[in-house]
Amino acid sequence: MTVSIALFTQDLRLHDNPVLHAARTTADQVVPLFVFDPAVGAAGFAAPNRLAFLADCLSDLDASLRRIGSRLTVRRGEPAEQTARVAAETGASAVHVAAGVTAFADRREQRLRAVFGERLHVHDASLTVVPPGRITPAGRDHYAVFTPYHRAWQQAPRRSVLPAPRALDTPAGVGSDSLVIEAAGGSLSPALPPGGETAARARWRRWDVDACTEVHDDLAADGTSRLSPYLHFGCLSPTELTAHAQRHEGAGAQDFVRQLAWRDFHHQVLAARPAAAHRDYRPRNDRWHEDDKEAEAWRRGRTGYPIIDAGMRQLAHEGWMHNRARLLTASFLAKSLHLDWRIGAAHFLALLVDGDVANNQLNWQWVAGTGTDTRPNRVLNPLRQADRFDPTGAYVRRWVPELAHLPGPSVHRPWLLDGDYPPPILPPEELTTRFRDGRP
Numbered sequence: 351m352t353v354s355i356a357l358f359t360q361d362l363r364l365h366d367n368p369v370l371h372a373a374r375t376t377a378d379q380v381v382p383l384f385v386f387d388p389a390v391g392a393a394g395f396a397a398p399n400r401l402a403f404l405a406d407c408l409s410d411l412d413a414s415l416r417r418i419g420s421r422l423t424v425r426r427g428e429p430a431e432q433t434a435r436v437a438a439e440t441g442a443s444a445v446h447v448a449a450g451v452t453a454f455a456d457r458r459e460q461r462l463r464a465v466f467g468e469r470l471h472v473h474d475a476s477l478t479v480v481p482p483g484r485i486t487p488a489g490r491d492h493y494a495v496f497t498p499y500h501r502a503w504q505q506a507p508r509r510s511v512l513p514a515p516r517a518l519d520t521p522a523g524v525g526s527d528s529l530v531i532e533a534a535g536g537s538l539s540p541a542l543p544p545g546g547e548t549a550a551r552a553r554w555r556r557w558d559v560d561a562c563t564e565v566h567d568d569l570a571a572d573g574t575s576r577l578s579p580y581l582h583f584g585c586l587s588p589t590e591l592t593a594h595a596q597r598h599e600g601a602g603a604q605d606f607v608r609q610l611a612w613r614d615f616h617h618q619v620l621a622a623r624p625a626a627a628h629r630d631y632r633p634r635n636d637r638w639h640e641d642d643k644e645a646e647a648w649r650r651g652r653t654g655y656p657i658i659d660a661g662m663r664q665l666a667h668e669g670w671m672h673n674r675a676r677l678l679t680a681s682f683l684a685k686s687l688h689l690d691w692r693i694g695a696a697h698f699l700a701l702l703v704d705g706d707v708a709n710n711q712l713n714w715q716w717v718a719g720t721g722t723d724t725r726p727n728r729v730l731n732p733l734r735q736a737d738r739f740d741p742t743g744a745y746v747r748r749w750v751p752e753l754a755h756l757p758g759p760s761v762h763r764p765w766l767l768d769g770d771y772p773p774p775i776l777p778p779e780e781l782t783t784r785f786r787d788g789r790p
C-alpha cells in the first residue's frame with residue numbers, strides 16, 4: 351500500500367486541484383493535510399476576517415472529503431516538521447504541494463525540500479492559470495507591463511481542467527487537531543461572505559458573467575463576481591474559471607478572463623521580486639507626507655469626501671470593497687494625501703477577506719506610482735470619479751447613512767449644502783498638489 355500526502359495551502363478545493371489529483375493518481379492512499387502555521391499570525395497576516403473565512407474553508411473541505419470516504423487532517427506548527435510527523439505516522443512516501451509566489455511560501459517549500467528531497471512534488475499551475483516564469487519577455491525574468499503580458503498570457507498553453515475525485519482512500523487512525531481556529535483578537539466585519547468551496551461554486555453559478563462588462567465600474571450596481579476571497583483561498587481554480595468563461599462568447603466573459611490575467615500578472619511580478627511586498631518596485635524617491643490624523647480619518651471613513659468614506663466603510667462592514675472604490679481610496683491616500691502606500695496597504699490587509707500579498711501590495715504600488723503603472727503620475731480626482739462611477743449617488747447613500755437624505759449626485763459635495771458632515775480634510779483644489787510637490 352503506497353501513501354502520499356496532499357498538503358493543502360491556498361488550494362482549498364476538490365475540483366481542479368493538481369495537488370490532490372497527483373497525490374491520488376500516484377499512490378493507493380492519500381492523507382489530505384492542512385498545517386496551521388503560527389508564523390502566519392506572528393507575521394501579522396492572520397487578520398480576523400481571513401481567519402474566520404479560513405475556518406469555513408477547512409470545515410467545508412473536511413465535509414466534502416468525508417462525502418468521498420476521506421477526511422481532512424489538521425495539524426498546528428511548522429509545516430515541514432508537521433508534514434514529516436504525518437509522513438512518519440502513515441508511512442507516506444511522497445508529499446504534493448502547490449507552488450506559491452510569496453517569500454513565505456518559498457521558505458516553506460525550501461524547508462519541505464530539506465526534509466523530503468526528491469519525495470516532494472511541487473505543482474506550479476495551482477494558484478494561477480499560467481505559472482509565474484512560464485512566459486517571459488526576451489532577456490527578463492518577468493513582465494513589468496500588463497498589456498504585453500496579457501497578449502502572451504492569452505497564447506500560453508494551459509493544462510486541462512481536472513475532475514473532482516469521487517472517492518478517496520485515506521489511512522485510518524491519523525490524528526487531527528481541531529478544525530476550530532482560535533480568534534486572534536480584533537473584531538470581525540459584520541457582513542463577511544461564507545467561506546469554502548461549496549459557497550464558492552454556488553456564488554459562481556449565481557453570478558451573471560454577461561452583465562459584467564456593462565456594470566463593472568458602476569459602484570452602486572455591484573456587478574463584479576465577488577469571487578476574490580474564493581480565489582485567494584483557492585476554493586475556486588482560476589484555470590477552471592478561465593476555461594469555463596472562454597467557452598462563453600460574450601464580452602463579459604472576456605472581461606472576466608482579463609481580470610484573472612491581472613491576477614496572474616501580479617503573481618508573476620511578486621514571484622520574481624518578493625521584496626516588492628514591502629519595498630517600492632520602482633523607487634521614485636517620494637518624500638511621503640506624514641500625518642497620523644489624516645491616516646486615521648481615512649481608515650475610519652471620515653475624510654469629508656463621501657465617495658472615499660463610502661469605500662472605507664464598505665471595507666469595514668464587508669471585509670471587501672468594490673475594485674473602483676479600491677482604486678479611489680488608494681489614490682486618495684497615496685496620491686492626494688501623499689501618505690506612504692504601505693500605511694494604506696496594511697489597513698487593507700488587516701480587513702480584506704481577499705487580502706493577498708501579490709494583489710494587494712502590487713495594486714497599491716500600481717496606484718501609488720511606484721509599481722507597474724505605465725502612467726505613474728496620474729492622480730484620480732475623487733469628485734470627478736464619483737460623478738462618473740456613482741452618477742446617482744446611490745453607492746454613497748448605501749454606505750454613508752448620515753447623507754442618505756441627500757438627493758442625486760449632490761451627495762458627493764456635502765460641503766456645498768447645509769449639514770454637519772465633516773469638511774474635506776484636504777481642500778478640493780489641493781487634491782493633486784502634494785503628490786506633485788513631494789515627488790522629485
Ligand SMILES: Cc1cc2nc3c(=O)[nH]c(=O)nc-3n(C[C@H](O)[C@H](O)[C@H](O)COP(=O)(O)OP(=O)(O)OC[C@H]3O[C@@H](n4cnc5c(N)ncnc54)[C@H](O)[C@@H]3O)c2cc1C
Pocket residue numbers: 574575576577578579581582606609610612613614616671672673674676677680698702704705706707709710711713714717
Ligand atoms: C489598492 C488595491 C488593492 C487590492 N487588493 C486586493 C487584494 O488584496 N486581493 C485581491 O484579490 N484583489 C485585490 N485588488 C484587486 C481587485 O480590486 C479585486 O480583486 C476585485 O475588486 C475583487 O472583486 P471581484 O472578485 O468582484 O472582481 P472581478 O472583477 O469579478 O474579477 C475576477 C477576479 O479577477 C481578479 N482581479 C480582478 N481585478 C484584479 C486586479 N486589479 N489585480 C489582481 N487581480 C484582480 C480577482 O481575483 C477577482 O476575483 C486590489 C485592487 C486595488 C486597486
